Amino acid sequence: MVRQNTLPATPSESDSTVALAQAIGTLLSAHGIACTGAELQSLTRTWLRLAPPLSP
Amino acid sequence: MTTPAGLPDSIAALRERIDSGALSVEDALQAQHAALHDDRWHCLTHRCDLPAMPAAALPLAGVGLAHKDIFALPGRLPHCGTLAPVDAGGTTTPLIERLHAAGATTLATLSMAEFACGATGENPNLPRPINPIDARATVGGSSSGSAVAVAAGLCYGALGTDTAGSVRIPAATCGVLGFKPGQGVLPVQGTHPLAPSLDTVGLLTRSAEDARVLFGILRGAPAAPVDTPDTSWRLALALKHPRAGLPRPDIADALRDVAGALARGPVVDAWLSDMPALTRAAEIMLHVESAAVHARALRTGTPALSALTRAVVLPGSVLPAPWYAQALEDRARLRAAFLERHLHDSDILLTPMLAQGLPDWDDVDTTSPRFQPRALLGLFAWTGFVNYLGLPCLSLPIGHDAQGRPISVQAMARPGGEDLLLAFAAQAEHLRAAQAASPPVSA
Numbered sequence: 173m174v175r176q177n178t179l180p181a182t183p184s185e186s187d188s189t190v191a192l193a194q195a196i197g198t199l200l201s202a203h204g205i206a207c208t209g210a211e212l213q214s215l216t217r218t219w220l221r222l223a224p225p226l227s228p
Numbered sequence: 229m230t231t232p233a234g235l236p237d238s239i240a241a242l243r244e245r246i247d248s249g250a251l252s253v254e255d256a257l258q259a260q261h262a263a264l265h266d267d268r269w270h271c272l273t274h275r276c277d278l279p280a281m282p283a284a285a286l287p288l289a290g291v292g293l294a295h296k297d298i299f300a301l302p303g304r305l306p307h308c309g310t311l312a313p314v315d316a317g318g319t320t321t322p323l324i325e326r327l328h329a330a331g332a333t334t335l336a337t338l339s340m341a342e343f344a345c346g347a348t349g350e351n352p353n354l355p356r357p358i359n360p361i362d363a364r365a366t367v368g369g370s371s372s373g374s375a376v377a378v379a380a381g382l383c384y385g386a387l388g389t390d391t392a393g394s395v396r397i398p399a400a401t402c403g404v405l406g407f408k409p410g411q412g413v414l415p416v417q418g419t420h421p422l423a424p425s426l427d428t429v430g431l432l433t434r435s436a437e438d439a440r441v442l443f444g445i446l447r448g449a450p451a452a453p454v455d456t457p458d459t460s461w462r463l464a465l466a467l468k469h470p471r472a473g474l475p476r477p478d479i480a481d482a483l484r485d486v487a488g489a490l491a492r493g494p495v496v497d498a499w500l501s502d503m504p505a506l507t508r509a510a511e512i513m514l515h516v517e518s519a520a521v522h523a524r525a526l527r528t529g530t531p532a533l534s535a536l537t538r539a540v541v542l543p544g545s546v547l548p549a550p551w552y553a554q555a556l557e558d559r560a561r562l563r564a565a566f567l568e569r570h571l572h573d574s575d576i577l578l579t580p581m582l583a584q585g586l587p588d589w590d591d592v593d594t595t596s597p598r599f600q601p602r603a604l605l606g607l608f609a610w611t612g613f614v615n616y617l618g619l620p621c622l623s624l625p626i627g628h629d630a631q632g633r634p635i636s637v638q639a640m641a642r643p644g645g646e647d648l649l650l651a652f653a654a655q656a657e658h659l660r661a662a663q664a665a666s667p668p669v670s671a
Contacts, residue, residue, distance in 0.1 A: 204527045215546060219547065222512055
């Protein structure tokens, strides 16, 4: 199994989230991997959710 | 009770009839094979021809099994929930060869989420599997066909794979036992990988005794028969999920009741505060390793991956390598800390399986207008961290809710605790049978 990244998108994305999405899209392109806009949004949310907590 | 083929519904009872001469191996297998022609539950992907009859003296002669379509079989590569054969890194699966050597017969291969990527049996390549208990209820994944076939009585047991809950979740949705041995206890050769550091071959059966018999063959070392119904256990029970909160009240009550009835002394109230960190590490490993497995498909589009598979695989292409390295590095330390905290003074740790109950298909099917993401997340909220820890674990039905849908408990033990878990499951079944035979006395 088992993950289905199907949580709804947040209503508005911050500038930093948009920048992260752009960076992820660029990285995928560099790997030769195509993805849809919805997949890119989902990927960005997954990246943010799994990011380690910032040290104080 | 009998199966749709009109045979006894346990391996021991079937073997008793064969050993007594009341039933031949050939008649038993012909009846099971014929019963597969009525796949009203949409759980089969391929019916196997019956091979030469095994010698009746073999321990599993006459026992028909069917397996998730992720294992290489003699003459057939797995399809992994796709419409074409897939390279599984070999042409045979040693575990299935062990079963065959013991006399078992593989009757069929079974449906699954595409490439084992799904907490349900949703798969755009295959018909939606139907839950034999309640057709409106979902069938969990990814070993969806394994759970359905066992629950429907089409086979005596089924192999599945469990990377983040894929044996335990479907078992819980269909009211059967789902057993995931510890990491590395059973070999995975011949099995298409999802995330090799987490992948575990597991078993789905209708009883703990059937699981014990099959696991003994798979492991190559039979476990002692369970004949101690008065054994009691040091139990811990974790009811509250650190993120999702408490289970539905009737489910919490069912878990408390079974723990209280089987415990030696008070049940320890466990709080798994470490679960979010363990789940995060498990998820990183799942994404990164599955991306490596499917790297060529992501680049070339061949084979084409469904949206559900891509949702699992794509993140691993972009997650930073240090996150994955850290998850790997932390594994032994976090496991040791978990064992010390939760399984030092307890033999078995219990948790809910489906804490909010078994949802309808329409609540968890991502293409349904009624789709509720949180209902889908609830299917695997309690399972993934166990694969990161590599612990033996099982999902066991303990009752039914007011809708008649199964309530299951998840039980885990220390590494090497497979026999202990199966003995516990057998005793829980014994308790349930005794309670069913003795209805409560009204005042």
